[in-house]
Amino acid sequence: MTALLAAVDWGQIGTLTVSAGLGVDAMVFAMAAMGLNIHFGYTGLLNFGHVGFMAVGGYGVGIAIATWGWNPYLGLVLGVVFALILALLLGVPTLRLRADYLAIVTIAASEIIRFLARSTTLRPWTRGTEGLNEFAGEFYALNPFKATFYDWGPFFFTGNNLFIILIGWGFTLLLALLIWQLMRSPWGRVLKAIREDEDAARALGKNAYWYKLQALMLGGAIGGIAGMLQVIAKSTVQPDTFQPVITFFIWTVLILGGVGRVWSPIVGSMIFWGLLALVENVLRQFVTEGFIPPSIMDQNQVGIFRFMAVGIGLMTLMVYRPQGIFGSREEMALDAR
Amino acid sequence: MPADMATIAHEPGVSKPDPVLAVEGMRRTFGGLVAVDVDKLEVQRGVITALIGPNGAGKTTFFNLLTGFDQADEGSKAFNGSSIVGKSPHQLARMGMVRTFQLTKSLTKLSVIDNMKLGAKGQRGESFLTSIIPPLWIAQEREIEARAEDLLRRFKLDHMRNEYAGTLSGGQRKLLEMARALMSNPSVICLDEPMAGVNPALTQSLLEHVKSLREEGITVIFVEHDMDVVRDISDWVVVMAEGRIIAEGPHETIGKNQAVIDAYLGAHHDAPLSFEEEEEQLAAAMSALAETDQGEADPAGRSTEEEE
Numbered sequence: 125m126t127a128l129l130a131a132v133d134w135g136q137i138g139t140l141t142v143s144a145g146l147g148v149d150a151m152v153f154a155m156a157a158m159g160l161n162i163h164f165g166y167t168g169l170l171n172f173g174h175v176g177f178m179a180v181g182g183y184g185v186g187i188a189i190a191t192w193g194w195n196p197y198l199g200l201v202l203g204v205v206f207a208l209i210l211a212l213l214l215g216v217p218t219l220r221l222r223a224d225y226l227a228i229v230t231i232a233a234s235e236i237i238r239f240l241a242r243s244t245t246l247r248p249w250t251r252g253t254e255g256l257n258e259f260a261g262e263f264y265a266l267n268p269f270k271a272t273f274y275d276w277g278p279f280f281f282t283g284n285n286l287f288i289i290l291i292g293w294g295f296t297l298l299l300a301l302l303i304w305q306l307m308r309s310p311w312g313r314v315l316k317a318i319r320e321d322e323d324a325a326r327a328l329g330k331n332a333y334w335y336k337l338q339a340l341m342l343g344g345a346i347g348g349i350a351g352m353l354q355v356i357a358k359s360t361v362q363p364d365t366f367q368p369v370i371t372f373f374i375w376t377v378l379i380l381g382g383v384g385r386v387w388s389p390i391v392g393s394m395i396f397w398g399l400l401a402l403v404e405n406v407l408r409q410f411v412t413e414g415f416i417p418p419s420i421m422d423q424n425q426v427g428i429f430r431f432m433a434v435g436i437g438l439m440t441l442m443v444y445r446p447q448g449i450f451g452s453r454e455e456m457a458l459d460a461r
Numbered sequence: 462m463p464a465d466m467a468t469i470a471h472e473p474g475v476s477k478p479d480p481v482l483a484v485e486g487m488r489r490t491f492g493g494l495v496a497v498d499v500d501k502l503e504v505q506r507g508v509i510t511a512l513i514g515p516n517g518a519g520k521t522t523f524f525n526l527l528t529g530f531d532q533a534d535e536g537s538k539a540f541n542g543s544s545i546v547g548k549s550p551h552q553l554a555r556m557g558m559v560r561t562f563q564l565t566k567s568l569t570k571l572s573v574i575d576n577m578k579l580g581a582k583g584q585r586g587e588s589f590l591t592s593i594i595p596p597l598w599i600a601q602e603r604e605i606e607a608r609a610e611d612l613l614r615r616f617k618l619d620h621m622r623n624e625y626a627g628t629l630s631g632g633q634r635k636l637l638e639m640a641r642a643l644m645s646n647p648s649v650i651c652l653d654e655p656m657a658g659v660n661p662a663l664t665q666s667l668l669e670h671v672k673s674l675r676e677e678g679i680t681v682i683f684v685e686h687d688m689d690v691v692r693d694i695s696d697w698v699v700v701m702a703e704g705r706i707i708a709e710g711p712h713e714t715i716g717k718n719q720a721v722i723d724a725y726l727g728a729h730h731d732a733p734l735s736f737e738e739e740e741e742q743l744a745a746a747m748s749a750l751a752e753t754d755q756g757e758a759d760p761a762g763r764s765t766e767e768e769e
Contacts, residue, residue: 305593310578310586310602317568317579323530324566328580329554329645330587338589458569458627 131413137405139278145398148285148357151292152178152350153396157377157389158299159346165384166307167339168319170227173214173234174347174374179366180206181348183241183250186361189259191249196262200352207348210237211341219336226340234368241363255362263356288357295353296390299346304386315339316384376438382448384455391449399437403430466505466696471710471718474501481506481649481680482527482558487536489519489526496522497533498704504649509671509681511695511712513688515725519704520684521563524653527682528560529553540649555582557648563657563684565634569627573618576626576637577609578602580644609644616640616670632663639670650674652683656690668694700724 144150156178163169184203188194194202214233218225241250250256269283281289306312314335317325322332355361373396381392407426410416421429441448447456469475480503489497497519504510514520525531527538529550538545540558548556568576584605585591586598613619616636621629629637635655642650655671656664671694674681685691691698691712698715700708702724708715715721 302593305595306589309592309595310584310598311589311592313571313575313579314587316571316575320568320570321566323550323562324568325579326530326550327528327554327560327562327566328641329551329559329582330579331549331551342589454625455570458625 129415132406132409132415135278137402137409140405141398141402143279143281144401145394146289146293147397148289148292148354150393150397151289151296152354152357153374153377154390154393155292155296155299155353156347156350156374157381157393158296158303159343159350160374160378161384161389162303162315162339162343162346165378165388166312166319167315167336167343168223169219169336169340169343170223171230171340171343172227172371173230173232173368175366175368175370176230176234176237177207177210177344177347178351178354178370179234179237179241179363180210181351182355182361182366183256184348185352186256186259186355187249189262190256196259199259203348203352204345207344207351208341210348211344212337215337215340219333219340231368231371234366234371238363238366241366250361250363253363255360257360259361260356260359285357288353292353292357295349299349300386300390307386319384376434379448380438380441382451385448385450388448388450395449396434399434400430403433466508466711471708471714473706473709475503475709477503477505479506480504481541482682483539484527485537487523487526487533487538489522489531489533495704497526499523499536499706502699502706504680504682505697506680507675507678508696509675509683509694511691511698512682512684512701513686513691513698513715514701517703518701518724520701521653522704523701524560524651524682524684528558528651530560554645554647557646558651559642559645559647559649560651561635561638561642561653561655563653565631565638567626567629567634567637569625571626572623573613573621573626573629573637574606574609574623576641577613577644578605580641581605581608582645605644612640612643617666632659632667635659635667636663636670639667643674647679649680649682652681654684654686656685656687664690 156174159177160171160174163171163174181203184206185196185199188199188202189196210233214226214229218229240246242253244252246252264284264287267284267287269286271283274281274283274286307315314325314330317328317330318332318335325335326332351366354365358365377392377396378389379392380396381388381390404426407416407421407429408423411418411421411423411426445451447453466477469477482502482504484499484502486501487497487499488495512520512523522531526533529545529548529552532547536546540553540556545553545556550560554560568579571579584598585601586595591597610619610622613622616639618629618633618636618640621633626634626637635658639650639652639655652671655667659667668690671681671683675696683695695712698708698710698712699706700715700718700721702720707720707724708718710718
């Protein structure tokens with residue numbers, strides 16, 4: 125037993141876990157979850173199609189540069205504009221209605237966007253299922269990390285990866301500060317009031333509809349930026365990377381961190397991706413070392429099993445700490461009254 | 462009761478000398494059900510008007526129509542002489558008409574002081590762009606906070622200042638909701654069952670607060686079931702039944718009003734209780750009927766039935 129455990133390279137597992145917790149996926153999901161946090165955590169909007177905002181952001185920058193040959197910075201602007209337009213399209217007709225309608229419309233819209241991007245009709249712009257490639261070059265031309273690889277101790281990153289990760293996390297931190305400021309201002313107070321009881325806010329002279337629309341646009345734009353970072357980091361826009369399941373990963377990240385807290389999306393995302401990497405690498409080494417016999421699990425099944433493990437972890441969290449990592453138990457208790 | 466109210470006739474739809482709110486021909490139907498059908502109602506400025514009526518009379522629907530939470534199918538309403546038809550609740554609140562709810566809507570996960578501060582009107586920091594730059598609104602925020610703390614002291618909630626509103630008791634929530642509504646400096650405040658679910662000790666202090674609103678010149682309209690409360694604080698009582706206004710007047714006259722008694726107890730509440738009594742009355746009616754021409758009496762009887 126001890127011999128087997130000794131054969132496992134715990135150092136490598138730790139390195140891979142930390143790298144995943146700081147990597148591109150963690151960064152993109154942290155930012156996307158910050159957008160969702162504005163929707164659900166602060167305003168109470170049920171958005172089940174957040175990946176749609178990421179998709180329009182990604183396609184905005186991709187189409188602008190690869191198809192139309194625009195200046196890359198204008199491409200970034202177009203990505204945000206697309207996300208804002210999507211927020212208006214979703215919000216204007218539904219935000220006057222009960223909360224459930226937005227949930228229905230968002231989940232449908234995110235799939236409509238993916239199918240539109242895949243469709244042959246829009247092929248001249250989106251190039252269908254192949255997706256758009258070779259548009260990120262001009263961003264990486266700014267990369268000051270010219271070497272192919274950088275390593276610090278056990279950690280190593282490619283130059284391009286390091287560049288996008290630093291830019292992305294830096295931007296995530298800036299946005300977190302912006303959200304922190306917004307939510308301690310009277311504007312944020314109105315959002316939270318709408319989350320608690322929309323009619324009470326309206327009775328006190330607050331235009332709940334307009335505030336909800338603003339929140340949807342702000343959170344949507346942040347989702348769009350997350351999508352742009354993702355496609356630039358991977359140098360490709362593929363319609364099928366924007367599956368509905370991404371939306372639910374973002375929800376998982378948000379709930380893990382604790383709903384309605386500024387830092388929870390960041391920490392939630394780091395833990396989510398770190399945990400996935402940890403479970404995967406531990407299992408892989410166990411399978412390789414024969415600690416888990418092939419009759420129970422082989423290498424190909426590890427990738428699927430890690431999501432089950434994270435699911436069990438999340439269930440345990442919901443039982444023992446339903447408010448998430450940063451949430452307040454006191455606030456949770458108020459819901460039950 | 463103010464002197465100029467003394468001369469007003471005690472009849473439904475009567476004109477008031479200085480109406481702050483005026484409603485005419487307001488009708489609201491839900492499918493086949495006519496929930497509200499008010500021909501005319503004026504609310505006198507600066508007095509406490511009670512809106513009473515049996516369950517299902519349409520009081521809350523009428524309240525929702527007045528405050529913009531529901532829109533009438535037809536009819537006009539005016540606030541300070543200008544029409545407010547089609548105005549949304551937040552617009553009316555900004556014009557100076559705020560309301561509270563039958564089921565208190567305290568914002569449970571906001572602190573008591575945040576609940577209060579939310580009530581203030583015209584906050585610069587409530588716009589997205591200025592909210593990012595605190596120097597633009599921090600001075601106003603401090604003013605609002607000071608005013609909120611004054612009101613909290615007045616409503617004896619200052620010891621709960623930093624608690625979540627969700628931890629307050631039902632009565633304290635009613636107090637908080639009223640105090641929060643006052644943060645907007647309203648000219649009309651509409652209270653939907655302010656005393657429901659409040660313990661007797663707190664009822665007294667709530668009543669005092671409502672009376673003090675009148676002293677500040679605020680017009681109060683409230684829905685209430687507790688007749689002791691109505692008798693204690695109202696200057697004018699409006700009675701609704703089946704969506705219509707059936708009586709108006711000071712509370713002394715309302716108790717004696719036949720239409721009100723009928724609405725609460727049923728029109729036949731003094732109908733015979735024993736079989737013999739009923740037989741007797743029937744026989745008398747039959748003999749009366751025999752005397753008159755049957756051709757005349759029958760259609761008349763049928764038409765009144767249809768009306769009901």
